[in-house]
Amino acid sequence: MAQSDFPNSRSLASVLVSAQEAPPNISDGLPGRQLPRAAVADVVLGAPRGAVIALGGIDGESLRGLLDQVEPAQHGRIALFARIAPEPTTEAIVEQVIDLLAETARRLWPVWFTNVSFNGCRNDTLGRLAIGAIARRAVEEIPNLSPSWTEEAARLVLDNCPPRVSGIPAAIELGQLALAISRTGLILAADMNATVQTARNPAAVVRALEWVAQVSQGSVIALFSHLPQSEPPFDRILYGSRQVMPDTAAPQLNPPEPSGHDHEPWIAPWRGLPHPLSEIEKRLAQAIGADIELAPLFTFNQFIDTVRGSRPKVDLVWTTGRLVVELDGYGSHGNRTAFMYDRHRDYELILSGYTVLRLANDEVVQDCGKAVEKIRDFVRLRRAQITQEG
Numbered sequence: 001m002a003q004s005d006f007p008n009s010r011s012l013a014s015v016l017v018s019a020q021e022a023p024p025n026i027s028d029g030l031p032g033r034q035l036p037r038a039a040v041a042d043v044v045l046g047a048p049r050g051a052v053i054a055l056g057g058i059d060g061e062s063l064r065g066l067l068d069q070v071e072p073a074q075h076g077r078i079a080l081f082a083r084i085a086p087e088p089t090t091e092a093i094v095e096q097v098i099d100l101l102a103e104t105a106r107r108l109w110p111v112w113f114t115n116v117s118f119n120g121c122r123n124d125t126l127g128r129l130a131i132g133a134i135a136r137r138a139v140e141e142i143p144n145l146s147p148s149w150t151e152e153a154a155r156l157v158l159d160n161c162p163p164r165v166s167g168i169p170a171a172i173e174l175g176q177l178a179l180a181i182s183r184t185g186l187i188l189a190a191d192m193n194a195t196v197q198t199a200r201n202p203a204a205v206v207r208a209l210e211w212v213a214q215v216s217q218g219s220v221i222a223l224f225s226h227l228p229q230s231e232p233p234f235d236r237i238l239y240g241s242r243q244v245m246p247d248t249a250a251p252q253l254n255p256p257e258p259s260g261h262d263h264e265p266w267i268a269p270w271r272g273l274p275h276p277l278s279e280i281e282k283r284l285a286q287a288i289g290a291d292i293e294l295a296p297l298f299t300f301n302q303f304i305d306t307v308r309g310s311r312p313k314v315d316l317v318w319t320t321g322r323l324v325v326e327l328d329g330y331g332s333h334g335n336r337t338a339f340m341y342d343r344h345r346d347y348e349l350i351l352s353g354y355t356v357l358r359l360a361n362d363e364v365v366q367d368c369g370k371a372v373e374k375i376r377d378f379v380r381l382r383r384a385q386i387t388q389e390g
Contacts, residue, residue: 035242041066043242045075047219049185052209054234054241056227060191063223067268068313069303079187079221080104081266086199093208094170097188101177102162104265108276109157112180113138113145123158131155142183144217149176171215178216181267186218193225196234203233210236274300280327280361281315287368288316294376297321306348314349321382322354325375329361355382 035043040058044067047053055063060081067079082100087093110118116138121127128151135150153163153176163180165173178186188209195205213220227241228234266277274281281300288294297318303311304324316325328342346356357378364371 033242035244037066037244037247040244041070042075044079044187044189044221045070045077047187047221049217049219050214051240052213052220052222052237054192054222054224054227054237055244056224056241057244057246058223059193059225060189060223063189063221064266064268068270069311070269072269072271076184077187078182078184078267078269079189080181081189081268083191083194084205086195086202086205088201088204090204090207090211091170093205094174094211097208097212098164098170098174098177099162100265101174101181102164104267104277105153105177105180106157106162108181109154111276112150112154113142114183118154121154121158123155127158128155142179144175145179145183146172146176149173150180153177153180174212174215175217178218182218186216187221188212188216188218189221189223192222196224196228206233206236271301272299280329280364283368284316284327284364284371287372288375291372291376294372294379297379298325298375304349304352304354306352308348308351310345310348312345312348317354318379318382321379321386323378323382324349324354324356325378326356326358327361327364328358 035055040055040063043053044055044063060083063079064081072078080100084093084096084100087096105112110121112118116134118131118134121130121134131154132147132151135145135147135154138150139145139147149165149168149172152165156163156165163177165176190209192205195202199205209220209222212218222237227238227243230238264277267275270276274285276282285300288298297320298316299319300316301313302317302319303313304317305311314324315327317323326342342358346358349356355378357374359371359374
């Protein structure tokens, strides 16, 4: 693949040199200015392209919750959450980010570039021709997209490999992968606490984040439990930083603390469809979608307004039948706090007239048919109850 196929391509070395010589990342506002929690989602989803924005006083799990309250179409952008290990060199951190983007793109397949579907493309001659045709049409709509990269990356995914196309510069590869995940400008939300506490070379992390923001033409949100002192190297990303104000109106029962499962990459906001990074949701959605009785009833990842004033997000809901289905994994629900929080959510949903069915993730994996039959039993029970109430 010729490098001339790609617009605006720059080597990692050249961008790193320009990053070292350039003035610090600057955006509007004073360092550490107070930011109400109600305004956090707008700041993150409206972050300037090419900018690194530092937020203090908030972790990835809390930010995910705030972004998930937003309707995706409101801003048209999504954030990819990930923990970045503080490698000793900028190049190693960039490689780590590219691996992250490639794995995310693999799991998003067959939908790339936000809304371009490759569904039905197979790993054969006709399938490859179809991929080429789809890629050429996408290039007409998406600036800086390479049809050559798209074809080669798609073939790798069809071979069940991450779309790491060999022989191209890191800047090009990262830019194309960012487009595959979101054509509207990807936002990378990076937890920086490990960098502050343990990094041998924090300057490498800062330079890598600046490079990623510039090359991807997206934004990077650097999350700190406490904003660091305005000293090198962090001073480069503290201009325009925000300190998120505590939530003084927090409910008495807080959501469970993030577990190891929550450290995996995640996308937010997401609404109305199975989450593309949840294999459990995708598996159950496929089974329900193939069921004539159940397919028209359920939608995924919706919020429900309860009589207690809360707004829990549920995995599946049949709104007309007021039936909620929750999918529980041991990693995120297997501790005392999570157990209490789940029961409190159920209490609020039941008070609001909903029936709640909880299914273990392992049950969906081991016997998806049985899980679907349980859902069907509850649908028929709710229909019978509604008929009696009428």
